[in-house]
Amino acid sequence: MRLVASGLTGAAGGPFDFSLQPGAAMAITGPSGAGKSVLLRMIADLDPHGGTVTLDGADRAIFTAPAWRKRVAYLAAEPGWWHDDTAPHFPDRARAEALMPGLALDPKLLVQPVHRLSTGERMRLALIRVLLNDPAVLLLDEPTGALDPHATSLVETILLERQRTGTALIIVTHDMDQAARLGARRFHLEAGTLTPQ
Amino acid sequence: MNPILLTPTDLIIASSLVVLDAVVSVWLGLRLHQQLLVAAVRCTIQLLLVGYLLRFVFAIDTPALTLGLVLVMVAIAGREVAARPEKKLARYGNQVAGLSAVALATFVTAIFALATALRPHPWYAARYAIPLAGIMLGNALNAASLSLDALLSGVMRERAAIEAQLALGVRFRDATKPLIRASVRRGILPIINVMSAAGIVTLPGIMTGQILAGLSPIEAVKYQILLMFLLAGAVGIAAVSAAYFAIARLTDDRERLRIDRLG
Numbered sequence: 116m117r118l119v120a121s122g123l124t125g126a127a128g129g130p131f132d133f134s135l136q137p138g139a140a141m142a143i144t145g146p147s148g149a150g151k152s153v154l155l156r157m158i159a160d161l162d163p164h165g166g167t168v169t170l171d172g173a174d175r176a177i178f179t180a181p182a183w184r185k186r187v188a189y190l191a192a193e194p195g196w197w198h199d200d201t202a203p204h205f206p207d208r209a210r211a212e213a214l215m216p217g218l219a220l221d222p223k224l225l226v227q228p229v230h231r232l233s234t235g236e237r238m239r240l241a242l243i244r245v246l247l248n249d250p251a252v253l254l255l256d257e258p259t260g261a262l263d264p265h266a267t268s269l270v271e272t273i274l275l276e277r278q279r280t281g282t283a284l285i286i287v288t289h290d291m292d293q294a295a296r297l298g299a300r301r302f303h304l305e306a307g308t309l310t311p312q
Numbered sequence: 313m314n315p316i317l318l319t320p321t322d323l324i325i326a327s328s329l330v331v332l333d334a335v336v337s338v339w340l341g342l343r344l345h346q347q348l349l350v351a352a353v354r355c356t357i358q359l360l361l362v363g364y365l366l367r368f369v370f371a372i373d374t375p376a377l378t379l380g381l382v383l384v385m386v387a388i389a390g391r392e393v394a395a396r397p398e399k400k401l402a403r404y405g406n407q408v409a410g411l412s413a414v415a416l417a418t419f420v421t422a423i424f425a426l427a428t429a430l431r432p433h434p435w436y437a438a439r440y441a442i443p444l445a446g447i448m449l450g451n452a453l454n455a456a457s458l459s460l461d462a463l464l465s466g467v468m469r470e471r472a473a474i475e476a477q478l479a480l481g482v483r484f485r486d487a488t489k490p491l492i493r494a495s496v497r498r499g500i501l502p503i504i505n506v507m508s509a510a511g512i513v514t515l516p517g518i519m520t521g522q523i524l525a526g527l528s529p530i531e532a533v534k535y536q537i538l539l540m541f542l543l544a545g546a547v548g549i550a551a552v553s554a555a556y557f558a559i560a561r562l563t564d565d566r567e568r569l570r571i572d573r574l575g
Contacts, residue, residue, distance in 0.1 A: 195472030
């Protein structure tokens with residue numbers, strides 16, 4: 116689905132105007148505190164803002180907020196957990212288990228207390244949580260920041276697979292090579308302005 | 313049996329116990345004697361003023377005056393609820409939540425009691441309505457402030473968990489349900505403790521007062537049971553309302569978590 120943002124303004128600055136074709140990717144870089152996460156949150160409608168965002172020409176206002184967020188899914192750099200154990204976070208356990216080997220995760224992790232997971236395991240499990248919604252657009256905030264090169268490569272493989280099936284991707288990353296591997300257009304966010312690189 | 317009426321001399325003799333505390337403070341170097349004496353004098357003056365005010369209001373006994381006095385009490389209680397939590401909602405949110413919670417709890421339970429168990433003539437008689445509203449308010453105040461404080465501190469702590477659910481398309485009301493439950497629970501628990509301990513660990517103050525004033529213990533106990541049930545109702549309404557009024561201020565029409573409205 117085609118995502119178009121027009122005149123997007125908010126705490127991250129702006130106005131931001133960009134569009135993303137199905138399966139395309141955008142990588143956003145910029146110094147800490149520049150508003151990269153806020154920009155993703157604005158697209159996901161988690162933070163108040165001005166301007167419009169459409170999906171295949173349909174204005175966001177016609178979607179309920181939960182319906183929009185299922186289609187345009189945001190994954191925070193430090194994702195939250197709301198149960199003590201991992202399992203209740205994955206109502207569709209069979210599908211979650213099917214995705215785990217591809218991210219080098221042992222399905223046993225689904226029956227563990229969340230606090231026993233490593234940061235990298237949490238990040239990959241949170242990615243699976245988002246992928247289970249089959250979103251049209253993925254908004255990822257440094258998804259591989261806490262991962263080793265092998266796990267990073269596995270995450271990128273899954274993202275490329277999703278892109279091939281039409282999922283668009285906006286990723287905040289400090290890794291220029293990652294942007295290239297994902298075939299992403301690069302943008303730099305600083306002082307409230309998004310500049311193509 | 314007639315009540316034993318107290319004379320000023322009786323109270324002066326009783327005040328010697330406060331003086332005893334002050335002596336202990338001086339003796340142990342607690343530096344509490346001045347505060348203690350000021351508190352005792354304040355307590356005496358405040359209660360005497362309330363006594364005279366109530367005698368005046370009871371004598372006139374007009375619905376407007378009774379309602380006016382209850383509204384003043386509600387406003388003061390609402391302000392207390394708003395002030396206690398460390399976190400404050402923007403645009404007088406704490407005040408709105410506090411005032412709405414104590415007002416709803418007090419009016420619903422007081423009118424319920426006046427219309428069912430007590431049935432004075434007229435039903436709004438100041439002698440019944442004002443003390444009843446007063447005791448409901450005191451407990452509603454505690455419940456509402458505990459619930460509000462738990463909600464406002466909890467929402468900061470649980471922010472990542474709530475937003476992770478919102479980002480997955482969970483409704484705001486479902487993502488915040490555990491927080492609401494924990495907050496209401498915190499507001500209601502004290503009254504459960506009080507009810508469980510009543511008569512065994514403590515003799516409730518109102519019952520003791522009525523027995524001292526000459527009422528038979530069984531009649532005093534019946535009043536106390538009625539009050540406990542009313543208080544349980546008031547506390548429940550106050551805790552639930554405070555939590556829901558506050559959470560309503562922390563979201564918007566797009567089901568976002570508006571943490572920016574919390575200072």
